[in-house]
Amino acid sequence: MGKAVGIDLGTSTSGVAAVIDGKPTPIPGPDGRLIQASVVSFLPDGSRVVGNAAKKMMIENAENTVYSAKRLIGRKFFSAEVKKAQAVSSFKIVEGPNQSVRIRIMERDYSVPEISAMVLMEMKKIAEAYLGEEVDKAVITVPAFFNDGQRQATKDAGVIAGLNVLRIINEPTAAALAYGFGKNLSQKISIYDFGGGTFDISILEIGQDVFEVISTAGDTYLGGDDFDDRLIDYFAERFMREHEVDIRGNRKALQKLKNAAEQAKIELSTKLEVNLSIPDIMQTDSGPLSLEYTLNRNYFGQMILDLIQRTFKVCDEALQNGHLTSGDINALILVGGPTKSPIIQDAVKNYFFKDPQANIDPELVVAIGAAIQASTLTEHKPGALLLDVTPMSLGIATAGGLMDTLLERNTPIPTESSRIFTTTHDNQTAVRIKIYQGEDKFYEKNELLGEFRLAEIPPAPKGEPKVEVTFEIDANGIVNVTAKDKDTGKAQSVQLTVSGGLSKEEIARLKKEHASGEEVAAFRPGASLPE
Amino acid sequence: MLDEKFKKEINSVSKVVDDLDYYQILKVDQMAFDEDIKKAYFEESRIYHPDKFFNEPAEIQDKVNKIFKRVCEAYKVLSDQDKRALYTKLISGPDRKKYLRFDLRLLKTETEKKEDEGTSPMAKKYYKMAKTAFQNKDYKAAKINLQLAVRVEPNNQTFQDKLKEVIDILEAKRAYKTPS
Numbered sequence: 195m196g197k198a199v200g201i202d203l204g205t206s207t208s209g210v211a212a213v214i215d216g217k218p219t220p221i222p223g224p225d226g227r228l229i230q231a232s233v234v235s236f237l238p239d240g241s242r243v244v245g246n247a248a249k250k251m252m253i254e255n256a257e258n259t260v261y262s263a264k265r266l267i268g269r270k271f272f273s274a275e276v277k278k279a280q281a282v283s284s285f286k287i288v289e290g291p292n293q294s295v296r297i298r299i300m301e302r303d304y305s306v307p308e309i310s311a312m313v314l315m316e317m318k319k320i321a322e323a324y325l326g327e328e329v330d331k332a333v334i335t336v337p338a339f340f341n342d343g344q345r346q347a348t349k350d351a352g353v354i355a356g357l358n359v360l361r362i363i364n365e366p367t368a369a370a371l372a373y374g375f376g377k378n379l380s381q382k383i384s385i386y387d388f389g390g391g392t393f394d395i396s397i398l399e400i401g402q403d404v405f406e407v408i409s410t411a412g413d414t415y416l417g418g419d420d421f422d423d424r425l426i427d428y429f430a431e432r433f434m435r436e437h438e439v440d441i442r443g444n445r446k447a448l449q450k451l452k453n454a455a456e457q458a459k460i461e462l463s464t465k466l467e468v469n470l471s472i473p474d475i476m477q478t479d480s481g482p483l484s485l486e487y488t489l490n491r492n493y494f495g496q497m498i499l500d501l502i503q504r505t506f507k508v509c510d511e512a513l514q515n516g517h518l519t520s521g522d523i524n525a526l527i528l529v530g531g532p533t534k535s536p537i538i539q540d541a542v543k544n545y546f547f548k549d550p551q552a553n554i555d556p557e558l559v560v561a562i563g564a565a566i567q568a569s570t571l572t573e574h575k576p577g578a579l580l581l582d583v584t585p586m587s588l589g590i591a592t593a594g595g596l597m598d599t600l601l602e603r604n605t606p607i608p609t610e611s612s613r614i615f616t617t618t619h620d621n622q623t624a625v626r627i628k629i630y631q632g633e634d635k636f637y638e639k640n641e642l643l644g645e646f647r648l649a650e651i652p653p654a655p656k657g658e659p660k661v662e663v664t665f666e667i668d669a670n671g672i673v674n675v676t677a678k679d680k681d682t683g684k685a686q687s688v689q690l691t692v693s694g695g696l697s698k699e700e701i702a703r704l705k706k707e708h709a710s711g712e713e714v715a716a717f718r719p720g721a722s723l724p725e
Numbered sequence: 726m727l728d729e730k731f732k733k734e735i736n737s738v739s740k741v742v743d744d745l746d747y748y749q750i751l752k753v754d755q756m757a758f759d760e761d762i763k764k765a766y767f768e769e770s771r772i773y774h775p776d777k778f779f780n781e782p783a784e785i786q787d788k789v790n791k792i793f794k795r796v797c798e799a800y801k802v803l804s805d806q807d808k809r810a811l812y813t814k815l816i817s818g819p820d821r822k823k824y825l826r827f828d829l830r831l832l833k834t835e836t837e838k839k840e841d842e843g844t845s846p847m848a849k850k851y852y853k854m855a856k857t858a859f860q861n862k863d864y865k866a867a868k869i870n871l872q873l874a875v876r877v878e879p880n881n882q883t884f885q886d887k888l889k890e891v892i893d894i895l896e897a898k899r900a901y902k903t904p905s
Contacts, residue, residue, distance in 0.1 A: 399763075
């Protein structure tokens with residue numbers, strides 16, 4: 195039997211941790227670093243590189259290097275986020291079957307869960323190398339505000355990577371676990387989780403070994419990457435005013451600027467002013483041009499002020515839903531790389547009137563929490579119990595255009611709700627029902643999760659068949675639908691089509707493909723790269 | 726491994742859980758304070774949380790899951806003042822059996838019952854016609870009747886809210902029909 199680990203699968207970085215001799219420990223990669231870039235670079239010889247090594251290839255191998263796949267996971271091809279990614283990504287994003295997203299690399303189309311699976315496999319490898327034993331089980335974290343499709347796709351990625359996904363847990367909940375595990379606390383805490391691509395706020399009550407999520411809210415379209423975008427636009431505009439060329443029109447130059455902007459952002463956490471210098475950023479008819487600018491922290495703070503304020507609107511919502519004010523909060527925990535910035539720290543401090551917990555590394559805390567949960571599940575005596583909630587309401591479409599809400603947001607999970615369906619004309623043998631997630635009263639404005647079909651209904655006059663359909667949200671936050679005949683109690687067949695998702699058959703096939711090493715044959719961890 | 730006594734308890738609780746009300750599931754009194762309800766939820770979680778049974782056979786996991794889902798449901802309803810008040814009323818009435826499990830639609834019906842159906846006979850008549858039209862999904866007719874009702878009694882909030890809802894629906898329908 196292999197070992198169980200916790201994996202923080204992030205938008206820009208990922209990490210893996212395990213409980214070793216009773217101590218939750220983040221595990222270093224081949225380069226000695228505790229976090230790895232969530233980047234996969236495909237090389238012309240058919241091999242691929244994952245992690246920090248792959249990130250270095252983003253300029254040289256831009257078209258075949260995939261990053262921020264988490265922004266695309268579980269999304270439909272026509273969603274705003276995918277459109278946005280398509281415009282700014284150096285790799286090709288194409289439409290796959292069932293409105294899904296595919297990434298085209300050297301004439302081959304990869305589903306997003308496959309790319310995430312490659313990152314997960316790298317995490318598995320890192321853990322195996324460090325622990326000296328097989329790793330076959332994992333708890334994987336997702337943003338609290340991920341919907342069913344995004345959770346399902348993350349779980350699929352784990353399966354493709356050859357992992358038994360013990361549980362999908364929410365990042366803020368994992369962070370709370372890392373903070374409060376084994377401390378016997380009685381507190382209300384706030385987890386401010388600003389990741390690379392998503393923002394979540396969760397408010398929890400800890401009662402010794404029980405961790406109850408009181409409310410959660412989030413914005414899956416807001417993250418630290420947005421800071422980079424602001425910087426890129428700012429420097430590109432400045433450059434354009436000076437040289438009358440747009441860096442953003444040249445993929446290679448844009449990638450160089452992107453790397454430099456990210457670096458500048460990180461340096462501004464410790465320095466008050468940074469110099470941005472990219473010699474020969476692009477070639478023009480009149481020779482090579484270089485980019486040379488300085489930026490101070492104060493000005494950067496102004497540039498991203500509105501983005502930070504957007505997070506406080508979400509915090510207001512979470513506090514309100516929990517019938518709390520910021521004064522009720524005993525401890526504040528920051529999660530995610532961007533929260534290392536003093537600009538965010540000061541703003542959050544002012545909002546909560548409280549200093550954040552020191553001694554918690556915002557970049558490692560989620561993986562540590564996931565590792566605790568993984569060991570809790572594989573041991574026979576769990577030391578902590580998570581009581582999480584569903585982040586958005588679940589409902590079905592009604593004929594009038596309104597959404598019939600079955601399970602409200604912030605309902606403790608696991609949970610279920612049933613409805614009885616019937617036929618509208620004689621001898622009808624199938625009924626189609628669409629499921630949505632969201633808060634708008636009109637279903638069309640919410641996210642379509644999928645559609646299910648009640649089939650093989652015995653022929654009868656209209657209105658006579660009574661099929662009881664049960665909608666369950668399990669401990670992973672994933673929706674399951676079952677149906678039975680109300681009168682006979684016999685199970686009724688349900689065919690569920692998740693929009694944009696992979697089918698069971700596809701997942702099994704991909705798992706086999708990746709396990710048999712067809713893709714990983716030439717895998718070289720930490721391969722030396724052409725600089 | 727679970728001891729036999731506890732296994733038996735899981736067995737019997739999973740069988741009767743459908744016949745229990747939320748107070749019985751959380752083992753609290755109907756007069757319990759909010760804090761007691763939370764405490765009870767934590768206590769029951771310590772007994773039935775699925776994580777404690779993660780390595781047990783599927784058959785036991787299914788039973789525990791069933792119980793724990795009811796525990797969560799009980800907490801959700803009893804920790805919300807409006808839901809709790811309505812639930813307590815319903816399970817204390819003659820249709821107790823029917824209402825043991827709370828349905829969100831009940832809360833909606835309850836709010837609709839409280840609606841002000843107008844004071845003058847004319848307004849009452851228009852509002853009734855609007856409601857019938859609404860039920861038949863004839864939103865245009867509903868809108869006209871509601872506009873008439875509002876004209877007779879301009880200060881009736883129910884009329885105004887309903888009219889707004891109908892206008893919203895009509896607008897939404899129009900928006901979905903026009904290809905973007």
